[in-house]
Amino acid sequence: MSDQQIIVTVSGIDKVGIVAKVTTALAQYEVNIEDIKQTLMQGHFVMFLLGNIEKSKYSFKEIKENLINTGKELGMEVWVQRKEIFDNMHNI
Numbered sequence: 001m002s003d004q005q006i007i008v009t010v011s012g013i014d015k016v017g018i019v020a021k022v023t024t025a026l027a028q029y030e031v032n033i034e035d036i037k038q039t040l041m042q043g044h045f046v047m048f049l050l051g052n053i054e055k056s057k058y059s060f061k062e063i064k065e066n067l068i069n070t071g072k073e074l075g076m077e078v079w080v081q082r083k084e085i086f087d088n089m090h091n092i
Helices: 018-027 060-074 083-090
Strands: 005-013 032-041 044-052 077-083
Touching: 005 018, 005 083, 018 032, 018 044, 018 060, 032 077, 060 077, 077 083
Parallel strands: none
Antiparallel strands: 005 044, 005 077, 032 044
C-alpha cells in the first residue's frame, strides 16, 4: 500500500501555526494523516508526516505543489515524496 502513502517533511525556524497550516492543507486535499512526529531542536522545527492519498481526488503532483506552496507561505522547507521511493532510497 506504500504506493498510496506519502512522506512529508517540514523544516524551519519554529513559529506558531505550522502544524495547523500543514494539516489544514492536507485535509483540503483529502489526505489522511496516518502518523506524525515533530520535534524542536534549538528553535528549529522538524516534522515528519505519513499521509495516505488513496481516497483523494487530487493527484500526487497537485498535493505536492500545494504543500510546497504552504511551506513557502510559512517560510519553511517542505519535501514531499512517495513512501515507496523514500523506502527504496534508504535501502540502497
